[in-house]
Amino acid sequence: MNEATSSTAPMIRTQDVNKHFGELHVLKDITIEVPRGQVVVVAGPSGSGKSTLCRTINRLEPIDSGTIEVDGEPLPKEGKALAKLRADVGMVFQQFNLFAHKSIVDNVTLGPIKVRGKSKSAAREEAMELLTRVGIADQAEKFPAQLSGGQQQRAAIARALAMNPKVMMFDEPTSALDPEMVQEVLDVMASLASEGMTMFVITHEMGFARRAAHRVIFMDYGSVIEDTSPEEFFTNPRTERAQDFLSKILTH
Numbered sequence: 001m002n003e004a005t006s007s008t009a010p011m012i013r014t015q016d017v018n019k020h021f022g023e024l025h026v027l028k029d030i031t032i033e034v035p036r037g038q039v040v041v042v043a044g045p046s047g048s049g050k051s052t053l054c055r056t057i058n059r060l061e062p063i064d065s066g067t068i069e070v071d072g073e074p075l076p077k078e079g080k081a082l083a084k085l086r087a088d089v090g091m092v093f094q095q096f097n098l099f100a101h102k103s104i105v106d107n108v109t110l111g112p113i114k115v116r117g118k119s120k121s122a123a124r125e126e127a128m129e130l131l132t133r134v135g136i137a138d139q140a141e142k143f144p145a146q147l148s149g150g151q152q153q154r155a156a157i158a159r160a161l162a163m164n165p166k167v168m169m170f171d172e173p174t175s176a177l178d179p180e181m182v183q184e185v186l187d188v189m190a191s192l193a194s195e196g197m198t199m200f201v202i203t204h205e206m207g208f209a210r211r212a213a214h215r216v217i218f219m220d221y222g223s224v225i226e227d228t229s230p231e232e233f234f235t236n237p238r239t240e241r242a243q244d245f246l247s248k249i250l251t252h
């Protein structure tokens with residue numbers, strides 16, 4: 001890797017990205033840059049293409065045209081480079097996707113041992129530090145089903161962090177949680193944000209956007225139609241679609 005490039009390039013850069021699902025044009029000429037250390041909240045109505053955009057950046061979905069770079073490097077298509085990309089771009093989904101038959105600590109150590117080549121003892125030590133950081137060290141030996149949804153999601157965040165990612169992507173991380181557990185997950189995310197992690201967060205939690213985001217991207221029908229500061233987005237949304245969206249979300 002070219003160090004000079006990687007230290008100055010935006011963490012994520014997409015240029016004229018287009019994607020279709022059959023006839024549906026789900027991403028339309030998406031051009032965005034996310035500088036390192038920036039926290040971007042991606043908002044928009046259901047079906048506007050937010051998840052698809054997120055998944056293209058991790059190459060879980062291929063694109064039809066355009067380019068995507070992570071840390072100055074084009075996305076690899078296969079092999080070791082793809083595994084490295086998946087480690088560099090940590091993903092946290094709505095469903096926690098933890099391995100049900102492994103303990104929480106084993107869920108966290110699996111990637112570092114298999115992909116990063118860490119020794120078992122080093123991986124375990126780091127996993128315990130991460131579980132402490134997300135507030136569930138006391139749950140380390142339990143199985144996922146023995147934890148609350150909020151604890152499982154915090155374990156999923158620890159698992160992604162264990163790969164030492166360059167950027168963390170969150171796809172509606174709190175929408176499967178009972179209301180009382182939402183805040184504990186958002187608190188972990190806000191703390192990561194304050195530590196300077198680059199974050200790309202799809203969420204309807206506008207409180208988090210106000211508190212932790214540097215920027216809000218609003219998508220509608222596959223296009224980015226607002227890309228602005230949280231202050232501007234909340235006080236002065238430019239488009240009627242964003243105004244409608246905010247009035248629904250904020251009165252919900």
Ligand SMILES: Nc1ncnc2c1ncn2[C@@H]1O[C@H](COP(=O)(O)OP(=O)(O)OP(=O)(O)O)[C@@H](O)[C@H]1O
Nearest residue numbers: 021022024026044045046047048049050051052053
């Ligand atoms: N694998 C797929 N095959 C076909 N269509 C898909 C696929 N994945 C998503 N779509 C469609 O693409 C559009 C965008 O979906 P996407 O999940 O990206 O939207 P979203 O903004 O994240 O929505 P939500 O907020 O409901 O999660 C939707 O119309 C969806 O039905």
